[in-house]
Amino acid sequence: MLALLDEAPDTVAVETEELHAADLADIAETLERVDVARLLKVLPPARAADVMEYLEEELRTELLEEMTPREAAALVTEMNPDDRADALEELEDESIDEILSEIPAAARHETEQLLAYDTDSAGGLMTTEFVSVPEDMTVEDALAAVRRIARGGRREAMYTVYATDTEGRVQGVMSLRELLAAPEGAKVSDVAWGEVVSVLPDADRETVAQLTRNYDLVAIPVVDESMRILGVVTVDDVIDALVEEHTEDSQKFGGMEALDEPYMQISVLGMIRKRAPWLGVLFVGEMLTASAMQHFQLELQKAIVLTLFIPLIMSSGGNSGSQATSLIIRAMALGEVRLRDWWRVAMRELPSGIILGAILGAIGFTRIIVWQRTGLFDYGPHYFLLAITIAAALTGIVTFGSLAGSMLPFLLKRIGFDPASASAPFVATLVDVTGLSIYFTVALLILRGTLL
Amino acid sequence: MLALLDEAPDTVAVETEELHAADLADIAETLERVDVARLLKVLPPARAADVMEYLEEELRTELLEEMTPREAAALVTEMNPDDRADALEELEDESIDEILSEIPAAARHETEQLLAYDTDSAGGLMTTEFVSVPEDMTVEDALAAVRRIARGGRREAMYTVYATDTEGRVQGVMSLRELLAAPEGAKVSDVAWGEVVSVLPDADRETVAQLTRNYDLVAIPVVDESMRILGVVTVDDVIDALVEEHTEDSQKFGGMEALDEPYMQISVLGMIRKRAPWLGVLFVGEMLTASAMQHFQLELQKAIVLTLFIPLIMSSGGNSGSQATSLIIRAMALGEVRLRDWWRVAMRELPSGIILGAILGAIGFTRIIVWQRTGLFDYGPHYFLLAITIAAALTGIVTFGSLAGSMLPFLLKRIGFDPASASAPFVATLVDVTGLSIYFTVALLILRGTLL
Incomplete structure (x- = not known):
């Protein structure tokens, strides 16, 4: 990787194209920090953002700290909203503001809202990218809408489609599979399930995990008091939350404060x-x-x-x-x-x-x-x-x-x-x-x- | 629920239609065992099978033990293959054979294979219901195939589509979202990712969980040595495995053997x-x-x-x-x-x-x-x-x-x-x-x- 970066940086993106972002992040973690920064620069922004999402928290924070606000903003803008908020959260308040000011207004607003929630709460775990369609749409139109969103490059929370009424309140839920299986001409409201398992944004992550597990969900919607959908917690974040929760519990049970960092990384x-x-x-x-x-x-x-x-x-x-x-x-x-x-x-x-x-x-x-x-x-x-x-x-x-x-x-x-x-x-x-x-x-x- | 069962058993199925199977299972768990058996009988078989999947293991085992092999067979046939194997596993070898002999040949064969794997291994966790398409198919045909399968009522492991070569070896993977987003006329092999994260059937559940977490997967394929796909472990089973593993670890760390049963249920x-x-x-x-x-x-x-x-x-x-x-x-x-x-x-x-x-x-x-x-x-x-x-x-x-x-x-x-x-x-x-x-x-x- 280093040789490639030195000799033919232009080819790095193509050469690593087929690698999973998680694997590329693993390779990056073996490099010096300056080389990781170089690597991120030669990758297309969306790909660099993907890799960032999989990097260890500490390294990610250090990289962001070393970038100019504009560079950092360009990178985090390409991240999923929830990962973007997670990445920024670790920085100094001042740096966060500087970076946020360089981010397009819609994304900035969204990120500010996510940052306002407690990290361990449903609001802190959720992403604001989800798919909702009006309940009186036909399934064919809904499917077309989903395909449009999918082609628009949205990456997460696509496995579940929420049906909303004219006020934007969640009225039903269906899996992408159920949408695909629906008979032609049916309405969304005919296919969607009326009982939607949801949480309020201040629900703690243990509750989110328990509901996800009980109902075998791949995503759980976060709603406000009038059932308007604010975001979605996806199952990968639930797994991370579960593992973190258990790590904290077992460290506490061993008679100490939770470490917050991997054993080998803490000084x-x-x-x-x-x-x-x-x-x-x-x-x-x-x-x-x-x-x-x-x-x-x-x-x-x-x-x-x-x-x-x-x-x-x-x-x-x-x-x-x-x-x-x-x-x-x-x-x-x-x-x-x-x-x-x-x-x-x-x-x-x-x-x-x-x-x-x-x-x-x-x-x-x-x-x-x-x-x-x-x-x-x-x-x-x-x-x-x-x-x-x-x-x-x-x-x-x-x-x-x-x-x-x-x-x-x-x-x-x-x-x-x-x-x-x-x-x-x-x-x-x-x-x-x-x-x-x-x-x-x-x-x-x-x-x-x-x-x- | 009891009143409804006594007075108008025919209406139970319709009255509870909108309830999530997990909630119906929770209600069932508050009833006497004979009443649970009555409830299962008045529900349509597929629905009864859904409820069975969410019942506590012990209760489920007792219910199956009390049924005739034919009744039990009718019920478990409607379950997902992995849940079917899990449910049968708890019974006496003799009862398993009796029930299996009443199950249609294809499902019987499949179940026998699943039962052969260690419960804690990838093979023990996987379901044999997954979607694979030939890699030289067009995405439109692949989508049509997925819709056919979805309409056929298959319930699990639908979020990921595997591309196979003529020998049945996995050559690529794509999410349902990627399939939906693919440009018209493209081939499956153009869209699918070549690097497929997979496990062998004897991989232990900790490995499965780690891979799922590292790569943010919703499903991981289980393959044989020549990369032929045997089944898929879905994320809900990974979460269950993670939680069980945590429970065992923390009980062991507390200085005892793992309980295998909830604290309040063990004598x-x-x-x-x-x-x-x-x-x-x-x-x-x-x-x-x-x-x-x-x-x-x-x-x-x-x-x-x-x-x-x-x-x-x-x-x-x-x-x-x-x-x-x-x-x-x-x-x-x-x-x-x-x-x-x-x-x-x-x-x-x-x-x-x-x-x-x-x-x-x-x-x-x-x-x-x-x-x-x-x-x-x-x-x-x-x-x-x-x-x-x-x-x-x-x-x-x-x-x-x-x-x-x-x-x-x-x-x-x-x-x-x-x-x-x-x-x-x-x-x-x-x-x-x-x-x-x-x-x-x-x-x-x-x-x-x-x-x-």
Whole structure:
């Protein structure tokens, strides 16, 4: 590619004609930034815009920043309206204004409107290029209109045709296939489906994704309160939104802020900035375990054997909590579990926790008895009571872990936070601190008069 | 709905005509199973098949099990080939054979082939209904062919038209839009794109999803080794596959087997069966912490103050490990990080871990000094050395946690496991056991001759 750019730049466009824009973007990403800029310049504007749409966000932003406003405007004008807004969004407000002022008025106005919506909302995802026809048109005329639009070079949101009334309100929807299959002479209103699944522009991307998935849509119209169509979210943007949503959720669940950038692209310092705050907060929370143990220092001195099982008991609570939390966060994201289901979930986690705790308790009990009887380790004369203490504490802590882990996402959602913020480390910390108290309380009850 | 079914079953089909099949399925799911069966019977077969496609898997399976093979066959024959295969897959082998024997030969053969593919592969996701035309056809004839197929009632995979040579090999692809936009008289081969993104039938669903996303496709053709087209995976199935994959990954990361069923639908006992094995394995692994501590019992007796910080130090290692693991698992799932990148990742995690550890170490150090100086707690005469011990141990453990957490997914992938199995609890357990040894070793080095 570089050799071609150096020796015969005029032929680059023709030589790469058959390549998918995504592949050309992949090749461009392997080049130096100055060479990418040269490449974009030798491509026809529409093709360059296509390639831009597939470039990594950061690189795209840098390229736009380096262009003159006029050059940038020429390029983004050729992009799909939604991609254009996405590309501009990353720039400084001042640069956006400069570039916008060089864009033809209609496109400028359209872009300004798109930029006004939140990136994570239906309005932020939608494109304003869609096909709508008056509902009283014949299907033949509608098809001719679609062909005219298609020949005009519009690229997206063509698979679904919306039927509108004289006020511009959506009255029906049909797929391009249904339009093609319609009997000659029929009216659009005869063929179109009256029940149109649509969203308001401020609907969040999770809702958009859920509707698209439920109804197997390739596009979902975004309408205002009087059902006038503002734009369309196409399925490729829904997929991107889904993947981004899940990336954020899994990073949060891992106990950190969402990165916003691919792992390999963010700087080490940038990554530390995303990881350190949560790690610090959890650390300070976990300091309460030291306080709890200081509180029980007398008991610890008397029965140092109790300390041997602290990591085991605490981690079991954390692990069962992680399980419960990951289940509930995911079920909430899928819409399987709603806020009002909290009691039903609690009534499932309580028996689950008790049984899981009893299983671990039985393993722990056996371990102590076996080690003692076979002489692998001497837990002292009260080893049987110790084994019972461990078993009882495990049951209590796993039950508490399951309950706390499952209720935390509800609590977060109730007070307006993202349930996905209930990270595994957060749950573990919560259960660690409480777990220690459960452990020592159980020990005091069972071992008082013997070890304690 | 029930009233309508009881009083005027003949009118149900007409009354619900305008409802989306997904909505009708939602209504059906609120009914008793016998009533769902009655509802399906009063609907026209094609409509009943549509509704079946949107019903929850379990309910659909139960309904099919209760029908006679002939009834079931009549219903599934009307389904899309891929949904038909999905629906049958859940039944007993014997029932499948009985139903298949009642299905017309062509559909039976097709279904048998689809059933032969792994559910998670491109072959398992694809439908055999697609549109292909000879490449030397004119676009007008191709359009006429598409309209004929559309009028024939085929429902899926209509948005993309594949151009094939005389041997049936895919030579090109065009969207329905491109076909509509093509100039009159042009040949299919003039309009179609030569670079066709395709997959082999055994490609796994993650690959299918990645390609669909990269190239913004609405359908991806599944071809055999000589590029003959076997079927098409449509974007709605890609979305379902993506969501399922996410769900499995996040449940695994939470430290359990994937549930396969919605949280609220699986029985409590079924859920325990999915959670107990991992919890048990982790518990047994964590028992090594007890062994490690037994090993250091003498030191513990001499310096009981060291036990106070065990939970704090261990959890910090686990938390930093969780962060690193969740980042790498997700980056791998997105294809941002490959197996060969392990060294680059290690060289990012090493400095990140050291800095994050130093930050926590500094907080821990300050805490001990402040508590001691303000008289909140007495850590003994060697409190300064103790503070240094804690800070050094934290740095070491967080570094180890970040490294271990980031390398584990690579290791799992290298030996052929799903990297997503590197769950947060798994990493925590690994780091807990090693962390204790790091802690006591650091303590021995720094405190020998004073506390120890």
